[in-house]
Ligand SMILES: Nc1ncnc2c1ncn2[C@@H]1O[C@H](COP(=O)(O)OP(=O)(O)OP(=O)(O)O)[C@@H](O)[C@H]1O
């Protein structure tokens with residue numbers, strides 16, 4: 001059983017082609033394409049919310065699902081689909097390049113990495129970073145040194161019972177505090193500094209809430225990895 | 238005068254009519270700075286909303302708004318689907334199971350809808366999106382809570398028209414048009430235009 005992957009694209013051909021490409025290096029991973037929109041006039045370009053929801057269900061073998069998207073509105077559709085699951089399935093949307101991210105995620109999933117690590121592997125795919133799964137170093141692009149200044153983002157759905165309540169918020173803040181990274185957490189319309197226990201608690205994030213974490217600074221990727229790890233382990237509840 | 242379930246359903250039908258009348262215009266606007274599908278996307282979505290209210294007559298304004306939301310999310314297929322879908326969803330949550338909506342409530346609903354669009358699409362004012370029409374509409378509604386709902390909606394629709402018109406000189410920073418960079422200036426944003434049309438549809442016919 002591995003983390004599953006859903007490829008949300010405007011184009012059925014693009015999603016299917018990418019599923020084939022990423023699957024080549026990850027024979028045991030469920031990689032489900034969700035591309036294109038079918039209407040009365042037949043199959044065309046667009047994103048199909050219902051198809052994305054169905055793809056998430058198909059991709060999940062119990063280890064959670066990572067969604068990747070091609071263009072901005074596919075991201076919105078993917079996020080809506082993840083929100084509608086409200087914790088029924090563990091899923092989140094990777095902020096990653098579509099093709100390289102899918103390949104990196106597939107490889108990480110194949111190696112048995114858990115959801116947060118698969119997501120980090122995807123996000124790191126074109127930033128000249130080593131993949132977080134620790135197995136395959138991602139392709140190093142010439143001139144990709146900008147990584148330390150860039151803002152990285154990841155989204156998580158909280159699956160622990162109490163959400164970002166006192167103890168988890170404290171664990172979160174402590175995880176962030178030791179790193180050279182500025183971390184910000186957004187939940188709904190609220191935002192909080194990642195190193196402030198009170199601000200984190202004030203987000204009101206409960207079980208099933210989706211939080212968006214952004215990190216900048218030299219340790220940004222590491223911060224996201226550790227946070228992903230915490231979320232994945234349900235804050236060791 | 239408060240706004241009842243029947244009023245909301247009638248307004249949704251007017252939305253579908255207005256969008257169908259302006260389908261080609263929205264397609265043309267989106268052809269200039271996008272992918273020429275906005276009119277078709279919305280027309281498909283609102284036609285489905287009409288079928289949905291025909292087959293399940295909603296019992297509260299909130300239920301009608303929620304039905305519109307889920308239908309748009311499923312059927313629109315472009316950026317406008319998740320965006321308007323989220324707007325209607327937040328609107329539905331805001332009204333809860335109220336049987337009628339008074340003016341202060343309608344103002345709250347509009348603000349919640351806009352907040353939903355912003356949360357979903359992360360656009361700010363001036364990014365040349367539907368937010369540029371929504372934002373002035375919300376402000377106008379919030380300063381018209383003493384008047385009947387119909388008047389409030391007219392004020393909101395008028396402000397949305399002005400907001401939409403003001404997108405023409407802007408350079409797009411969100412959505413497909415942002416890929417055009419400076420070349421997106423000089424065109425009316427299709428989503429701002431459709432927001433103007435939808436608010437106009439809500440205002441038309443409301444006492
Ligand atoms: N991130 C965003 N925030 C707010 N509004 C947006 C955003 N992205 C796009 N829009 C609005 O959506 C309109 C375009 O809607 P349309 O239905 O044509 O989607 P699209 O961009 O073609 O989507 P797709 O890329 O899926 O085909 C724009 O004119 C703009 O007003």
Ligand SMILES: [Mg+2]
Pocket residue numbers: 267271272273274275315413
């Ligand atoms: Mg378009």
